[in-house]
Amino acid sequence: MAVYVIRRLVSTIAIMAMVGIFIFLLLRLAPGDPAAVMAGRNADPQTIANIREQLGLNEPLPVQFIHWARDMLRGDFGTSIFSGWPVLELISQRVEPTVSLGVMTLILSVSVGVTFGILAAWGAGRVVDLALTAFSALGYSVPVFVVGYFFIYVFAIRTQWLPVQGYVSIEQGVGPWFVHLILPTVALSIPYVAYLARIARASMLEVLSEDYMRTAAAKGASSYAMLFHHGLKNAGAPILTAIGLSFAYLISGVVITETVFNVPGVGRLVVDAITSRDYPVIQGVLILVSGLYVLINLAVDLSYTLVDPRIRY
Amino acid sequence: MALLIVLALAAPLYAGDPLNMDPFKRLQPPSAEMWFGSDHLGRDVFARTMFGARISLFVGLACSALTALGGLLIGVVAGYSRGFDNIIMRIMDGLMSIPTFLLAIALISLTGPGLSILIVAITIPDLPSVARLVRSVVLGVRERPYVEAALCGGARLPRVLWRHILPSTFPALMVQSASVCASAILTEAGLSFLGVGVPPEIPSWGNMIASSRLYLAVAPMTIFAPGICLAFTVLAVNLLGDGLRDLFDPRAKRRR
Numbered sequence: 336m337a338v339y340v341i342r343r344l345v346s347t348i349a350i351m352a353m354v355g356i357f358i359f360l361l362l363r364l365a366p367g368d369p370a371a372v373m374a375g376r377n378a379d380p381q382t383i384a385n386i387r388e389q390l391g392l393n394e395p396l397p398v399q400f401i402h403w404a405r406d407m408l409r410g411d412f413g414t415s416i417f418s419g420w421p422v423l424e425l426i427s428q429r430v431e432p433t434v435s436l437g438v439m440t441l442i443l444s445v446s447v448g449v450t451f452g453i454l455a456a457w458g459a460g461r462v463v464d465l466a467l468t469a470f471s472a473l474g475y476s477v478p479v480f481v482v483g484y485f486f487i488y489v490f491a492i493r494t495q496w497l498p499v500q501g502y503v504s505i506e507q508g509v510g511p512w513f514v515h516l517i518l519p520t521v522a523l524s525i526p527y528v529a530y531l532a533r534i535a536r537a538s539m540l541e542v543l544s545e546d547y548m549r550t551a552a553a554k555g556a557s558s559y560a561m562l563f564h565h566g567l568k569n570a571g572a573p574i575l576t577a578i579g580l581s582f583a584y585l586i587s588g589v590v591i592t593e594t595v596f597n598v599p600g601v602g603r604l605v606v607d608a609i610t611s612r613d614y615p616v617i618q619g620v621l622i623l624v625s626g627l628y629v630l631i632n633l634a635v636d637l638s639y640t641l642v643d644p645r646i647r648y
Numbered sequence: 649m650a651l652l653i654v655l656a657l658a659a660p661l662y663a664g665d666p667l668n669m670d671p672f673k674r675l676q677p678p679s680a681e682m683w684f685g686s687d688h689l690g691r692d693v694f695a696r697t698m699f700g701a702r703i704s705l706f707v708g709l710a711c712s713a714l715t716a717l718g719g720l721l722i723g724v725v726a727g728y729s730r731g732f733d734n735i736i737m738r739i740m741d742g743l744m745s746i747p748t749f750l751l752a753i754a755l756i757s758l759t760g761p762g763l764s765i766l767i768v769a770i771t772i773p774d775l776p777s778v779a780r781l782v783r784s785v786v787l788g789v790r791e792r793p794y795v796e797a798a799l800c801g802g803a804r805l806p807r808v809l810w811r812h813i814l815p816s817t818f819p820a821l822m823v824q825s826a827s828v829c830a831s832a833i834l835t836e837a838g839l840s841f842l843g844v845g846v847p848p849e850i851p852s853w854g855n856m857i858a859s860s861r862l863y864l865a866v867a868p869m870t871i872f873a874p875g876i877c878l879a880f881t882v883l884a885v886n887l888l889g890d891g892l893r894d895l896f897d898p899r900a901k902r903r904r
Contacts, residue, residue: 350738350741350742350745352742353738353739353741353742353743353745354746356742357742357743358746361751361754361755361758472886472890473879476830476879477879478834478837478838478875478879479838480837480838480841480857481857481871481872481875481876481878481879484857484871484872484875485872488872583747583748583749586747587747587748587750587835590749590750590753590842591838591841591842594841594842605750605753606842606843608757609753609756609757609843609844610843612757614754614758617750617753617754617757618754621746621747621750621751621754624747624750625745625747625750628745628747629745632745
């Protein structure tokens with residue numbers, strides 16, 4: 336076990352280094368002159384030169400890389416070209432709404448998605464299954480912004496049950512915070528629920544056809560005990576993997592959802608940075624999020640033993 | 649799916665001019681003249697929606713073709729040569745760990761929006777999954793007796809790869825391509841929606857939704873027409889993928 340953990344950690348560091356090299360090369364190998372793109376359409380040569388200087392693009396490539404990697408490891412993600420603020424500070428100001436939205440979505444979609452998957456597997460071939468499978472095929476295909484605007488139109492504009500857009504910090508009261516998060520969370524969750532339900536169903540069906548399930552049924556176990564005690568425990572690992580991998584989906588969803596619902600989170604920060612051509616900000620978010628993604632998948636890998644004690648490394 | 653392609657290809661024949669602005673007919677409700685109403689610049693939403701299908705399908709097909717080609721190349725090389733395998737797969741691991749959507753945003757923010765850069769930006773992050781898939785198939789096939797027999801019979805390596813190994817990757821590749829196509833269409837729409845996809849003067853579903861979002865309360869059709877088309881296109885491609893999988897892997901069907 337210890338050997339496995341160490342090996343896994345080493346490979347994680349290698350992957351992180353790889354990610355770092357990619358992100359580093361992205362700016363350097365992009366076709367055209369990124370500095371000119373960032374400076375805007377009518378920039379004079381001096382501004383472009385300044386941006387090149389600020390990004391450190393005038394030095395030889397290996398020197399650039401060493402400087403860049405050193406800064407990144409120190410947690411210095413550079414300064415925003417647009418506002419002059421340190422990128423890390425800009426990001427940390429925007430973290431709260433994004434984390435709220437992400438965690439709420441995760442809770443909602445894992446609980447609903449896995450439940451749907453189990454129900455569908457339990458009623459395989461029957462109406463429950465058909466309905467849930469149809470839902471997940473559709474839910475997986477509808478883009479977040481379409482669902483988002485549909486919800487805004489129905490629940491906020493037509494019926495005025497919920498606020499149209501915006502975000503209220505949790506410090507200003509849990510009630511308003513929650514109410515503002517309902518629509519974005521549900522909209523963002525739909526494709527996620529669909530995906531998890533699909534995986535959970537497939538993995539449960541696999542388990543349900545095992546011999547020990549027949550034995551459990553023969554000895555008179557209730558269907559509840561069969562599904563949760565015998566079934567879900569054994570179907571857990573693939574579902575866990577799916578949750579970890581779909582984190583990448585969650586990120587793209589967050590960026591779009593925050594734009595639709597006007598939530599001032601990290602996603603909005605990225606979108607605003609696109610319009611103001613503020614590459615350091617985009618790069619900072621890209622690095623942090625990729626790192627987080629790698630770590631989450633490491634955690635998922637290591638947690639297999641908790642879900643399924645039979646897995647030994 | 650076939651209907652979608654026909655509708656998209658024939659758009660110029662029946663749909664009218666998607667760029668024609670009529671300032672006197674702004675935000676009209678659906679009518680006989682303009683089936684889906686008009687947007688805030690008085691453009692015909694029906695025409696724009698039909699033209700949008702061309703962009704979506706083109707991006708989807710181009711991306712899935714490119715990833716299939718690139719993934720096939722990388723996967724076969726990785727699967728067949730032990731030396732490169734490790735290096736290539738580590739690079740792919742790294743690439744896979746960068747979230748697709750953010751990578752595409754970063755790439756486009758460096759080069760400025762455009763249709764071809766958009767396709768490249770969607771293709772690159774999708775490469776590793778296809779490459780991995782091809783590699784695993786190649787690894788499984790290359791030790792098979794018929795491959796050895798072909799090599800012993802004096803066939804040269806490129807010919808063996810082409811005639812004996814490549815065909816066995818096709819079923820898995822086609823299923824994967826369908827899902828790449830679906831996700832490419834979604835990504836294109838998402839990027840266009842955020843303003844980093846297709847340039848705004850081209851009618852694409854993402855652009856239409858983005859430019860109409862302020863008028864949701866007044867003219868919901870301007871958002872829902874392209875939105876629903878988008879959803880159905882992706883659904884059609886996804887179902888096509890499921891169908892292909894059932895066709896190539898009857899075992900999976902029985903389990904369903």
